[in-house]
Amino acid sequence: MVKVFRLIQISDLHFSKRETQLDDEGKFLDRFKEPASINILRKARFRIRPVLSKYPTNMLIFQGDVEEKGYKPGMRKGCDYLANLWNYLGLNIDDIIVNIGNHDVCRFENQKFDYIKECWKSLGYNLFLDGLKMKKFEINSMVLFSLNSCHGCGEVKNYSKEIRELFDEKITDYKNEDIKIPPNLEDPIFNFLDIPIIDTKEIDELQNQSERFDLLLVQAHHNILPQIEPRTFGPEIVTGGYFRRCLLGLNRPVIYLHGHIHNFLSEILIDPENPDGILIIIGTPDFPRGFNLIEIYFTEDEKPIACKIRNFTLNEGYFDYKETQSYSLCLIPHAKRRKLINKIGRKIIDYFLNSESYLRFKKIIDGCGLSDCEISKIVEEINKLDLLEFIEILNKEEQYDSWIIKWREQYD
Numbered sequence: 001m002v003k004v005f006r007l008i009q010i011s012d013l014h015f016s017k018r019e020t021q022l023d024d025e026g027k028f029l030d031r032f033k034e035p036a037s038i039n040i041l042r043k044a045r046f047r048i049r050p051v052l053s054k055y056p057t058n059m060l061i062f063q064g065d066v067e068e069k070g071y072k073p074g075m076r077k078g079c080d081y082l083a084n085l086w087n088y089l090g091l092n093i094d095d096i097i098v099n100i101g102n103h104d105v106c107r108f109e110n111q112k113f114d115y116i117k118e119c120w121k122s123l124g125y126n127l128f129l130d131g132l133k134m135k136k137f138e139i140n141s142m143v144l145f146s147l148n149s150c151h152g153c154g155e156v157k158n159y160s161k162e163i164r165e166l167f168d169e170k171i172t173d174y175k176n177e178d179i180k181i182p183p184n185l186e187d188p189i190f191n192f193l194d195i196p197i198i199d200t201k202e203i204d205e206l207q208n209q210s211e212r213f214d215l216l217l218v219q220a221h222h223n224i225l226p227q228i229e230p231r232t233f234g235p236e237i238v239t240g241g242y243f244r245r246c247l248l249g250l251n252r253p254v255i256y257l258h259g260h261i262h263n264f265l266s267e268i269l270i271d272p273e274n275p276d277g278i279l280i281i282i283g284t285p286d287f288p289r290g291f292n293l294i295e296i297y298f299t300e301d302e303k304p305i306a307c308k309i310r311n312f313t314l315n316e317g318y319f320d321y322k323e324t325q326s327y328s329l330c331l332i333p334h335a336k337r338r339k340l341i342n343k344i345g346r347k348i349i350d351y352f353l354n355s356e357s358y359l360r361f362k363k364i365i366d367g368c369g370l371s372d373c374e375i376s377k378i379v380e381e382i383n384k385l386d387l388l389e390f391i392e393i394l395n396k397e398e399q400y401d402s403w404i405i406k407w408r409e410q411y412d
């Protein structure tokens, strides 16, 4: 049996940017008081539920940036909104992992992440701000490592005297208890507060702990390749190549999940010096605009063989989430894929090599002499051949007996 593990990847709520009206407890105000145009968040919860009914999930990861501007009321309400949403969706608190983003810094009160930590804690979620966090699963071959990529965010003390003075000047009015005028966040000085940094000790620990796992999920708020539009500062460790090199050096499949860029973007890195490795880097849009559902497929003996990324986008009328794209990526190097195929699979491959490039399910059964085999075993093996990219089932959503199956050219 091929096993499947599903996770939902959500990030970047940027609460106060959403203009949605919530009351002090984070609950929505009477719907009749709200214009439809500012109702996106409330609708999102109803739109996401059918997706979860169709694809029961094992885990949800929220990758940070609850708030837009580091204001305490927005942080509190944003956390309440998310916790209510997950509760509404029937997710178990133990299956939810929450991370922090650069916008979760309490920017003007020199508390860094204290307040967001407090908000999450009051709702039963623990933030890990220092040290690597590891989560194991029923599937023993996989592990999840969570890192804090925001060690550099909000660290004014790291900057030159001139920048510190300039920063102090910009927030003078906010620091004044009597006036409390929020600073203009469009001012480029605030970009200085957003530098992503991962503690190299956490990276070392990740490298040491990963040895006995076949598949690593790694998650942090920031992207690890340079952004299309560069920021003011060049972040060194996170997007400068160091971390990427460490993950590729593990010589095994790694799925790295991040938020921050507000976009669906999957990047695949292969390193010829580490032929058993593949690094799949997956970004997700700002919620509720979209999210990812990621499926990971394992063989019966828990060998990870493929992952499938499904991009969901809230359509313009906010009527529902549409699966706008989905694609599957094999986690096994070409040279080792044949070892995972059984006798049935080998017969099917031989038959393809000696007949046509497109075959119907029934023709495969007859042509390969499989009529004595259990149908479920044949379906299973065809599915595996599809995940290993030997073949492609062109109409997978249909019943197996109407499948049209295509041989994939690269195996000729």
Ligand SMILES: [Fe+2]
Pocket: 065, 101, 102, 103, 221, 259, 260, 261
């Ligand atoms: Fe961010």
